[in-house]
Amino acid sequence: MAENELKNVLQQLHRSLQSHDYQQSTTLLSRAKLALLHLNALIPSEKTPRPHLQLARETLEIGAITSIRLKDPESFTRYFQQLQPFYALPAEVLPKDGSNASKITGLYLLLLLSDGDYAGFHTLLEMLEMVAAQTGKGLEDDAFIQYPIRLERALMEGAYDRVWGETKSERVPSEEFGLFSEVLIGTIRKEIASCSEKAYPSLPIDDAKSLLFLDSEGAVVEFAREIGWVVKDGRIYFPAQEEDLRSRDILVSSDTVIEHTLGYARQLETIV
Structure with a gap:
């Protein structure tokens, strides 16, 4: 029964x-x-x-x-x-x-990535690769597994524009994966915000809108106030750093990431 x-x-x-x-x-x-x-x-x-x-x-x-x-x-x-x-x-x-094992596992990898748990991400991925090697089936053709792998690589390279593109394109393998977009973009914004503070003393609000993948200047102002930035005369001013504990190489790297992402965001707005 x-x-x-x-x-x-x-x-x-x-x-x-x-x-x-x-x-x-x-x-x-x-x-x-x-x-x-x-x-x-x-x-x-x-x-x-x-x-x-x-x-x-x-x-x-x-x-x-x-x-x-x-x-x-x-x-x-x-x-x-x-x-x-x-x-x-x-x-x-x-x-x-x-079975939906591949889909469920891919979603869990994406959850780990969204939480910033890179150690857990790679531990699970290594286990999947070991199982795949034992069965003679690679992971290369598994769209559900490859999607979070692509996102992780882009995040590690600081290519936030690629992550944005992945979450906003037909490359999302299913509706459930698309639900992570908001979480992932939130993670990206925090990373870009951190890089921005190190790379520039200030930015125009319009550039910040493109850079942070926000829909309006009002959203930029709200985001800025939430994390303690100063909004004045059409610009975002970042809080002064008490002490620069990072090397010039890191500053240059942050600047490169910002320029790369900002350029992509402007191109995306032009296309839209």
Whole structure:
């Protein structure tokens, strides 16, 4: 009875996800996980029948996607962790067909990147590469994994314009990945703001708007006040540094990043 009930709930879950009724999805997920508990399938074991493993994986993957849609990273992380024992099962125990492992893992990589957890990002990526090497399947053709890899490389190079382009183009592999755009752009703004303070004593508001990928001068003024910049006579003035603890090379690097990003932003505005 629990298995039939779970199958029915999963059908409703798919419909609620398609209709963006996430409140209903949350209620249905609670029912689905309760059914899995009755089936002793919420945590996989050697005695768990394959059909129950497949139902459990499907339930947890829907939960992970729902959490992303609700912009709830803590819940998504819990679902990701719950899915790991299922993803670790050999194909003869739980076939990979029908799994969204690649998509869920790519989203988790993007979450780590958005949080600035580069150590966690590379640890997971190294593990994925080891598994891929053992199975003879590379990661090069996996769009869900390659997307966060491209973003990480751009961030490491200070090429914030490339990150902006990736989040605003058809290269985003799915709707869920696009939901991270706001978080990523927020990260970029903080990095650019830090570089700006080191590279220039002040900037025109219009240049700051392009540089920070903001939609209006009013948004620039609001952002400036939030982080303690001074707005006066159409310019942004950065707070004086008490002591320059960085070398000239770093200042030059910051200046290069700013010029590169500002140039791209101006080109983007021209195209739009």
